[in-house]
Amino acid sequence: MQMLNKTRILAIAKKEFFHIIHDPRSLIIVLILPVLQLIMFGYALNSEVSNINLGIADNSHSTQSYEIKKKFIGSDLYTVYDISNQPEAIHQAFLQQKLNAVLLIDRDMKNHQLILDGSDPNVSAYIKDYVLQTMQSGAEYLPVDVRTQMLYNPELKSSYFFVPGLIALILIMISALLTSISITREKENGTLEQLLVSPLHPLEFILGKILPYIVISMFIGLIILFFGMLLFEVVFLGNFIVFVLLSLVYVCTALSLGLMISTVSKTQMQAMMLALMITMLPTVMLSGFISPISSMPKFLQLISWIIPAKYYLKITRGLMIKGNTFTELLEPTFILIAFTMLLIVIAWKKFDKQMKELG
Amino acid sequence: MMKLIVIIPIVQTILLGFAISNELRNQSLIIVDLDQSSQSRDLINQFRHTDRFIVSEVTQDINQIHKQIRIWKCNAGIIIPRNFGKDLVLERKPQIELVFDAVDGNTAGIAIQYIGRIISDFALEYSSVKPQINMNDRSWYNADMKPYQYMVPGIVAVLVTIISMLFSSMALVREKEVGTLEQLMVTPIKKWELLAGKLIPFLILSLIEFYFALFVGQFVFGIRMQGSYLLMSILTTIYLFTTLGLGVSISVISQTQQQAMFFSWFFMLFMTLLSGLFMPVSNMPDSIRWITYLNPMMYFVNITREVFQKGNQFAYLFRDIVPLFVYGITVFTFSVLKFHKRID
Numbered sequence: 001m002q003m004l005n006k007t008r009i010l011a012i013a014k015k016e017f018f019h020i021i022h023d024p025r026s027l028i029i030v031l032i033l034p035v036l037q038l039i040m041f042g043y044a045l046n047s048e049v050s051n052i053n054l055g056i057a058d059n060s061h062s063t064q065s066y067e068i069k070k071k072f073i074g075s076d077l078y079t080v081y082d083i084s085n086q087p088e089a090i091h092q093a094f095l096q097q098k099l100n101a102v103l104l105i106d107r108d109m110k111n112h113q114l115i116l117d118g119s120d121p122n123v124s125a126y127i128k129d130y131v132l133q134t135m136q137s138g139a140e141y142l143p144v145d146v147r148t149q150m151l152y153n154p155e156l157k158s159s160y161f162f163v164p165g166l167i168a169l170i171l172i173m174i175s176a177l178l179t180s181i182s183i184t185r186e187k188e189n190g191t192l193e194q195l196l197v198s199p200l201h202p203l204e205f206i207l208g209k210i211l212p213y214i215v216i217s218m219f220i221g222l223i224i225l226f227f228g229m230l231l232f233e234v235v236f237l238g239n240f241i242v243f244v245l246l247s248l249v250y251v252c253t254a255l256s257l258g259l260m261i262s263t264v265s266k267t268q269m270q271a272m273m274l275a276l277m278i279t280m281l282p283t284v285m286l287s288g289f290i291s292p293i294s295s296m297p298k299f300l301q302l303i304s305w306i307i308p309a310k311y312y313l314k315i316t317r318g319l320m321i322k323g324n325t326f327t328e329l330l331e332p333t334f335i336l337i338a339f340t341m342l343l344i345v346i347a348w349k350k351f352d353k354q355m356k357e358l359g
Numbered sequence: 360m361m362k363l364i365v366i367i368p369i370v371q372t373i374l375l376g377f378a379i380s381n382e383l384r385n386q387s388l389i390i391v392d393l394d395q396s397s398q399s400r401d402l403i404n405q406f407r408h409t410d411r412f413i414v415s416e417v418t419q420d421i422n423q424i425h426k427q428i429r430i431w432k433c434n435a436g437i438i439i440p441r442n443f444g445k446d447l448v449l450e451r452k453p454q455i456e457l458v459f460d461a462v463d464g465n466t467a468g469i470a471i472q473y474i475g476r477i478i479s480d481f482a483l484e485y486s487s488v489k490p491q492i493n494m495n496d497r498s499w500y501n502a503d504m505k506p507y508q509y510m511v512p513g514i515v516a517v518l519v520t521i522i523s524m525l526f527s528s529m530a531l532v533r534e535k536e537v538g539t540l541e542q543l544m545v546t547p548i549k550k551w552e553l554l555a556g557k558l559i560p561f562l563i564l565s566l567i568e569f570y571f572a573l574f575v576g577q578f579v580f581g582i583r584m585q586g587s588y589l590l591m592s593i594l595t596t597i598y599l600f601t602t603l604g605l606g607v608s609i610s611v612i613s614q615t616q617q618q619a620m621f622f623s624w625f626f627m628l629f630m631t632l633l634s635g636l637f638m639p640v641s642n643m644p645d646s647i648r649w650i651t652y653l654n655p656m657m658y659f660v661n662i663t664r665e666v667f668q669k670g671n672q673f674a675y676l677f678r679d680i681v682p683l684f685v686y687g688i689t690v691f692t693f694s695v696l697k698f699h700k701r702i703d
């Protein structure tokens with residue numbers, strides 16, 4: 001293989017930059033979207049239940065039942081309504097979405113019943129716990145004292161968890177999605193064929209194409225990091241240089257994914273759909289971004305092993321929140337590097353074949 | 360292309376349905392047993408007998424807890440103190456310490472509740488003072504409290520939004536990009552005829568996808584549609600007017616397919632985040648909540664869930680249907696007005 005010409009690579013890169021800058025709409029979205037996402041996640045996503053609409057049917061009308069009712073009325077957490085025992089009335093209340101749960105106080109004060117609107121099981125699980133706690137509050141009988149210590153995130157801030165995830169999402173979105181679309185667009189428009197009959201070596205073309213997106217994604221990734229730390233006080237305990245280096249590794253993995261997608265797509269729409277399916281959806285759902293992988297069914301856990309974001313998430317969360325050292329993160333790093341090499345080989349083989357077919 | 364259109368909804372419904380379940384499972388625990396009595400061993404067994412937790416190690420070395428949590432080997436550690444067994448029997452209130460990896464604060468919070476419940480259930484066996492209050496609970500509409508029944512209708516609603524908005528906008532922009540729109544311009548075809556011809560296929564396609572995904576969801580997750588299909592179809596069609604209208608608007612402001620895709624993605628992302636799909640609207644801070652009232656998807660997700668799970672009827676869904684209707688008409692009319700056969 002002859003020496004790759006640096007001028008030609010830079011020429012392609014410059015042309016790509018030119019295209020990007022002259023598409024202000026895409027550029028603005030690509031810049032604004034992550035920041036808005038950050039803000040949205042930060043302020044909107046909160047899974048603590050803040051208000052429970054509780055209906056109480058008091059069948060006992062005793063001082064004890066009154067004591068119980070007082071506990072709920074006195075708490076800010078509940079809005080208490082009176083309701084009758086009738087199942088039809090309760091069903092109506094649930095249909096009209098007026099109540100989250102109904103407490104039936106037993107006439108003999110022995111066995112009470114809590115009926116939950118189970119249509120949102122997450123919320124009803126919380127409600128069940130809260131009601132039980134409120135009912136039992138004031139009792140002195142717990143035989144064991146339990147102390148809790150929360151490591152790394154004592155205030156349980158959700159931003160600590162999702163800001164690294166957002167960085168992973170943005171990086172793969174820009175690197176894989178944009179690259180694959182850009183290359184496929186050249187294919188669709190026919191300009192790819194034209195470029196390849198020039199003295200330009202395919203590898204020079206690819207490197208030139210990728211360069212701008214590396215720069216852009218690292219830039220935006222750092223912006224998210226910056227805003228995350230600024231707006232939500234996310235900590236950064238680890239080594240920043242290591243973070244930048246390992247992020248570059250991840251960007252390379254994402255880029256090689258984009259390359260592979262572009263080799264199998266004929267139209268931009270195809271590339272986009274494939275890219276979304278292979279990058280966005282799995283990253284959001286299966287990488288541990290929102291919910292822990294350990295809680296997922298086994299077959300999904302297996303799939304998560306081939307999702308690059310899963311490893312990058314461990315890297316970013318480890319570096320930022322736990323202050324992990326590079327040695328402690330060797331395993332995910334190696335896996336990302338292995339992925340990258342595998343993807344490049346596959347993309348290269350496919351690309352080479354297509355080139356030969358073009359004559 | 361057709362293959363993708365069919366496969367994507369199925370895959371997404373199944374994946375999301377299984378993945379976004381918030382049921383805690385397989386949290387790995389390291390237990391430091393400084394007591395090694397029959398009581399402490401009994402307590403440890405409580406954790407082995409549930410699939411919510413995995414006891415990865417039992418040790419005497421307290422330092423192991425921080426070490427293992429740090430290198431991501433465990434999620435939490437439990438320290439059982441010396442004389443735990445004796446203190447428990449003599450009702451001297453021994454102190455158990457829990458140490459959590461709180462990077463995922465949400466999961467940590469949930470795990471604490473479960474561990475606390477397991478410990479207190481265990482310890483109550485040794486208490487002479489039994490709780491006075493006995494409470495049973497029952498969950499209506501979703502007896503197993505399985506998250507699928509709740510998630511799947513929501514996921515399908517999002518799917519329909521994506522398909523209708525994304526494809527309609529891209530299809531319209533492609534004509535602009537490729538130049539065939541210009542060609543259509545010189546034909547006698549009227550604006551509304553062009554749009555109707557373009558959009559009706561997507562309306563039908565979206566409806567088909569909706570039911571297809573719903574059936575797949577019911578089949579895979581074992582859940583049942585409780586409500587009226589007719590009602591659901593009518594309401595979905597109303598909602599589709601909004602999304603297709605948005606698709607048209609996006610095609611107006613975009614010059615390339617890539618832009619159309621980004622704009623669609625932009626809208627979809629925020630509509631989805633603020634629709635109550637992942638987080639109940641009632642949990643959101645007030646400042647964010649008012650934005651959700653402007654989100655047509657929020658009403659649609661709510662309607663889909665209510666009709667699917669509770670078989671809710673037209674009369675009770677008025678609060679959601681009216682905004683949907685208003686949105687449908689205004690957005691669609693507005694975008695059609697803005698759509699020109701010309702290229703700007």
